[in-house]
Amino acid sequence: MKWAVISTWKMSLEGCRKAADLLAQGKPASEALIVGIEDVEDNAGFTSVGFGGLPALDGHVYLDGGYMDGDTLRFGAVGALEGFRSPIRIARSLADREFNNFLVGEGAGEYALKNGFEQRDNLTEESRKRWEAEKNKSQKLVSYDGHDTVCFLAKDQNASICAGVSTSGLFLKETGRIGDSPVCGSGYYADSAIGAAAATGVGEEIMKGILSHTAVMYMNAGMRAQEAAEKAVLDLDLQLNRRNGSCDAISLITLDRHGNFGVGTNIVFPFVYACEEKEPKLYLARREGNHCIYEQVDDITTVKQD
């Protein structure tokens, strides 16, 4: 197929429609991906990304984002960034530099300010209330919530592939905590000669297996996008269960250089896919034994989700 795009969670449906429109018009993958992700970042109704994101334990909203250009292998990333509208746009701009591609904390903020990126306080009244209600409930959180990272993988009509991710990270994370999202290889990876992958779930687990790059290496070794995604996720799930007795939620999307997609997950996981032949639709994936299966769904409001 000439172009294709895949994105994570139901919240990305509208952004994926916008990205698909741009790709159909022949626009570059990087442009389509950023429009798609910004649609999610700007929507205060989506509580795990951008505006209205989930606060850290200290009550501030810190954002993580990463971008990779599959033609050059150049990447850009920001971590623990506070006070700006679009981490994906800032990450994208950092990929053009020779050094200093990955900036965190106040240094990332200084860069964004100096380069004229739009400022925004991402703590909404809604996210402040959510923080207020939960911050003292437990010193040891049994299961963190709110790890729904928006990930986009896009292939354009010039066969360029790129990957991008954006998130507010784990709810009630410690100040300065970096998840997999800004980390090239774990949160995302793209090589236009092979394909791309991006991850969502608990970053601390994803980083133990360098999930995105693992799937891209599997595709390079000849696996189909679907095989690569499910092998990467289910092998890591198995290893962490064997070694540590458990594996938290992890999900992965893949896109090969032809535009075929794959998905691996150990939970019930919604995603969106579109290509030249297929309009943007919502799918629901789940694990079944040693495989991950998915079906197109009209909506997921009636389906139990993790």
Add this chain to the structure above:
Amino acid sequence: MKWAVISTWKMSLEGCRKAADLLAQGKPASEALIVGIEDVEDNAGFTSVGFGGLPALDGHVYLDGGYMDGDTLRFGAVGALEGFRSPIRIARSLADREFNNFLVGEGAGEYALKNGFEQRDNLTEESRKRWEAEKNKSQKLVSYDGHDTVCFLAKDQNASICAGVSTSGLFLKETGRIGDSPVCGSGYYADSAIGAAAATGVGEEIMKGILSHTAVMYMNAGMRAQEAAEKAVLDLDLQLNRRNGSCDAISLITLDRHGNFGVGTNIVFPFVYACEEKEPKLYLARREGNHCIYEQVDDITTVKQD
């Protein structure tokens, strides 16, 4: 061999001796590795790690460190940390937690302070002078200097393998810049069932190829430690030259689960190795065509180094 240890650069020779002594006594790999790395961190004569490290453009010394336990795949990391003695010791402690394993900036400092880690201003008069002399020389630095990360890979008598790295990062880096060193998969990776790898060089290049995890995947696919190291480095060098016209300095050490080592580099690169049968010695590696070769040397003061 019952135990083995490999470390990067000549500065690690004394630390490697200490680590080898501990491993010979049957001590855990994690303990040996930390003693080895701290020996380098504490020596103000080594200008790219810990005390007397190279300052960022803003004149402060920020440290990066990472640690991975090959039995559990748990890791800990700190980035852009200021004012503490030993990033490797702090990174090691973060690996014991379920969440928040990778902390950066002020959040990393808050954690270190709260948990009683030793504070230290790592800016020496010597490093301040070096910064003073260079900070205004060029707005566009042609080639950054001071990317000599200390990396240790150790296998103990219980067949546990771990990886650890520590650095002050690129000389004159921007505030908040994160290199490959704290990034699991790029700067280091360890799996006791397979082996381990760790990288030194320009982090922005290393992260484009997720160098350490790539080599561990190659060992998992059946390559010897030496094949895996040189294929990971020389393939990335080739890809970056093809796509971007150049590849900056990158070097990688590997250690397989039997204690055999490997080395890949695109520069002249000194390292240290010891095992049950071999006392700690300095080696010098270099690229020769499609391979990397090395020889034992008594000293490297007379050998040209990059």
